[in-house]
Amino acid sequence: MIDLRSDTVTKPSPAMREAMAQADVGDDVYGEDPTVNRLECMAAELLGKDAGLFVPSGVMGNQLCIRLHARPGDEVIVESLSHIIRYEGGSASSLSGVQLMCVPGNRGILAVEDVKAVIRKPDLHNPSTTLLCLEQTHNCGGGTVYPLSTIHELAEIARSNGLALHLDGARLFNAVAATGIAASDYARPFDTVSFCLSKALGAPVGSLIVSDGKHMTTLRRLRKLFGGGMRQVGILAAAGIYALEHHVGRLSEDHQHAKRLAQVLSNIPGVQCEPDEVETNMVLFRVAEKLGTTDELLAHCREAGVLLNAVGNRAFRAVTHLDVSAADIDEAGRMFAQAFSLANVR
Numbered sequence: 224m225i226d227l228r229s230d231t232v233t234k235p236s237p238a239m240r241e242a243m244a245q246a247d248v249g250d251d252v253y254g255e256d257p258t259v260n261r262l263e264c265m266a267a268e269l270l271g272k273d274a275g276l277f278v279p280s281g282v283m284g285n286q287l288c289i290r291l292h293a294r295p296g297d298e299v300i301v302e303s304l305s306h307i308i309r310y311e312g313g314s315a316s317s318l319s320g321v322q323l324m325c326v327p328g329n330r331g332i333l334a335v336e337d338v339k340a341v342i343r344k345p346d347l348h349n350p351s352t353t354l355l356c357l358e359q360t361h362n363c364g365g366g367t368v369y370p371l372s373t374i375h376e377l378a379e380i381a382r383s384n385g386l387a388l389h390l391d392g393a394r395l396f397n398a399v400a401a402t403g404i405a406a407s408d409y410a411r412p413f414d415t416v417s418f419c420l421s422k423a424l425g426a427p428v429g430s431l432i433v434s435d436g437k438h439m440t441t442l443r444r445l446r447k448l449f450g451g452g453m454r455q456v457g458i459l460a461a462a463g464i465y466a467l468e469h470h471v472g473r474l475s476e477d478h479q480h481a482k483r484l485a486q487v488l489s490n491i492p493g494v495q496c497e498p499d500e501v502e503t504n505m506v507l508f509r510v511a512e513k514l515g516t517t518d519e520l521l522a523h524c525r526e527a528g529v530l531l532n533a534v535g536n537r538a539f540r541a542v543t544h545l546d547v548s549a550a551d552i553d554e555a556g557r558m559f560a561q562a563f564s565l566a567n568v569r
């Protein structure tokens with residue numbers, strides 16, 4: 224099976240497992256795990272912030288930052304298809320009591336005027352808008368890269384209205400690979416940035432939050448409060464260090480694979496796919512109604528040997544990652560051609 228459902232499906236390589244087995248550990252709640260401390264320093268340095276915090280998941284990374292920046296009843300601006308609103312179980316409202324103001328973007332990218340228009344004026348009737356969250360790269364937008372100039376414009380509007388800024392940078396390093404812009408340049412306008420080790424970087428677990436030092440004591444306390452204090456997790460941090468050292472430089476391979484797959488898909492009759500829209504490791508495409516329902520099409524793909532996720536009615540997402548080679552991509556292209564052939568219509 225060629226698994227293109229997500230870049231979360233990667234498995235730790237033998238070399239990564241070896242690094243995990245060799246890791247020095249200690250009690251991280253006491254701040255005594257040397258491998259976790261090293262990973263947190265690495266992350267802070269890479270993103271140009273004072274300090275880092277290792278957390279079990281990307282959801283926890285986002286939610287600690289929302290709790291840090293906003294009080295119950297506050298309003299937090301997010302893009303309508305953002306991970307925070309779609310895929311985090313309603314945690315912003317249930318864990319921090321905030322309400323989310325959803326603003327539609329263009330393939331996930333917000334327009335400055337649209338954000339400006341929803342920031343609440345101080346008035347006793349209004350909730351206070353206290354935080355703007357952006358997503359890099361934008362998952363549901365199709366792995367779109369937030370242009371740095373747009374980030375700066377949005378940050379200026381946010382700052383001039385007293386809002387804090389958080390970046391859900393789950394796939395920040397894919398943006399870095401696509402543009403050559405340093406992670407620290409992307410991170411600079413934000414108060415807090417989270418990124419995932421368990422996505423395209425290929426680690427089994429974990430995310431990091433980075434911020435300036437003044438927030439870190441509170442973030443550490445909130446991590447404990449949210450149940451994310453961990454003990455001898457140097458074995459997991461070692462996988463993260465290995466990922467940062469070995470799997471960042473290769474991300475452009477995934478992007479080439481995605482582009483190639485999009486080209487193949489766009490040549491299959493009945494498939495609508497725009498290779499020019501592929502910016503990183505995700506390919507979005509639609510299949511004509513005459514070729515089957517969403518569930519039938521997914522089943523044909525599975526029978527042909529390729530797995531992917533549906534993201535709408537006959538709309539699909541294929542994600543390239545560390546565990547799919549160039550040869551797998553060619554093979555997947557043939558499997559899609561078979562799965563989406565009229566011969567499958569019964």
Ligand SMILES: *Cc1c(COP(=O)(O)O)cnc(C)c1O
Pocket residue numbers: 280281282283285306307358360362391393394419421422430
């Ligand atoms: C995957 C993802 C997260 C975090 O998800 P976890 O499964 O909790 O690690 C956050 N934001 C985006 C955009 C993601 O794609």
